[in-house]
Amino acid sequence: MSELVAQTDFPFLVNEVKLKEFLTRYATMEDEEDRLREEKRLLKVDYETAFPMRAVLTALKVVRAQRKLAEHPKEPCNRVYQAVLEAKIEHHLAGLAQTMEAVVQEAQRSVTSP
Numbered sequence: 308m309s310e311l312v313a314q315t316d317f318p319f320l321v322n323e324v325k326l327k328e329f330l331t332r333y334a335t336m337e338d339e340e341d342r343l344r345e346e347k348r349l350l351k352v353d354y355e356t357a358f359p360m361r362a363v364l365t366a367l368k369v370v371r372a373q374r375k376l377a378e379h380p381k382e383p384c385n386r387v388y389q390a391v392l393e394a395k396i397e398h399h400l401a402g403l404a405q406t407m408e409a410v411v412q413e414a415q416r417s418v419t420s421p
Contacts, residue, residue, distance in 0.1 A: 351360055376384050384392075 351364075354360065373386055373389055376382075376389060377386060
């Protein structure tokens with residue numbers, strides 16, 4: 308019989324050895340993820356007064372993302388180009404925020420006007 312089980316045969320023709328192996332490995336990984344998540348939380352608590360935690364963690368994520376992009380095998384992008392793109396995006400987002408603010412103000416005026 309094939310390793311793959313037809314959906315209609317599912318509850319009865321499961322390879323029990325493979326199922327147990329999978330479940331054991333998967334559950335172990337989930338437990339390890341939970342342990343690491345708790346370890347990270349405690350580490351942040353230990354250092355929460357040493358520096359602005361959110362800023363440091365955001366900077367870490369940004370730098371890692373920049374490095375990843377610079378080293379991307381199909382679409383590498385050096386940091387100078389990344390900085391240019393980021394500036395363009397910042398400018399665009401600022402324009403969107405201004406536009407949204409103007410729309411909200413206009414909507415409020417139209418609601419309060421007789």
